[in-house]
Amino acid sequence: MVEINLHDRRPSSVVSLSRIDELKRYDVTDEFVTIGSAVPYADMERGTLADLLPALAQAARTVGSPQIRAAGTLGGNLGTCSPAGDGLPVIAALDAVIDIVSSSGERHVPFGEFMTGVKRNSLAPGEIIRSISFPRRNGWQGYAKVGSRNAMVIATASLCLTRSSTAVTVALGAVGPTIIRALDAEAWIAAQCDLSRPIAPDVAREFAERVAQSARPIDDHRSTAAYRRHAVRVLALRLLERSDV
């Protein structure tokens, strides 16, 4: 809509999905929390979804303003696939699957195969994003974001971290062409220490450094590559420390 308002785009046809109630629901099973692509962020900030997916709630609270959170959705984040999309690192770190439907059937795509580049995804013509399925997972999860101010801010860097007694997952936003999973850092820390116990400060620092090295940031109008890498280091250390509960 912004692109239309600013005269960058003039669509010749529009298909509105806003009256499909199925897209506005969520469903909880033993295995998955499945969120319809048109559920607004406002509904993830508190309540059942926030209890089940606290990192998603934290991300949802940082999206734009109350007006934006009343209208913005995970489906929108996925359709746009901006690397700065606030919901995307959560989807990546929690190994969520994108449920895609079309007149010829449905397919379920891991997020890593869904987002293919800056504002690019593997959605084919005629397909819509029905829902996002988050595997239910025990353990800690959190999200943090750095921007030029607190309210109404597009991420300069964002990070989602999950921790169980056996694994840590980390996904980075706004510091590369896609959302980046810090797989080297994840494997390193799992091999390095017992994750069911508090993590030693030197291990945490080395982990944060490895996460920062996995970023592929650029200089642009919002920030510099060097600052973004530093921000990733700080966010990784901060969330790992928070996960010591």
Place this chain on the structure above:
Amino acid sequence: MTNHSPPTLDYHLSVNGRQLDVQDAWIGESLLYVLRERLGLPGSKGACEQGECGSCTVVLDGRAVCSCLVLAASAVDSEITTIEGLGSGQALGDVQQAFIDAGGVQCGFCTPGFVVAVHHLLSAHETPNDNEIKEALSGNICRCTGYGRILEAVREVVVRRRKS
């Protein structure tokens, strides 16, 4: 959005409890544009056209949204409340009166968006604290008042409503 190219549509919108006809409208028009330019409801203001400033805030099916980011044609079958739907006739609503009394209006451009946002807040929370007020108004930008008097106006509405 000044020049219109096909395809165009005819549809109805339910605004402030009335069914209004929209005719021959380009499909890409925002709700803000349709309200202001086609339906004679210029109270909602357009400034940033990208959801940053909140001066176009309306209530759509119970949620406060930026009307500049809503495709007007997708709002068919939704209930829309604009600044014109608050208050009664020529009489000011209590939120509008409190903004005047507190000095929360200077140039006035952002005021309709603030008034809609405050109405929406108070319809859900009768007695919000300062943090809740600030959070609810964090999507509305005022470049004149510095927000102190706007905050005071909201507190005043809460007090007056409790008394009456």
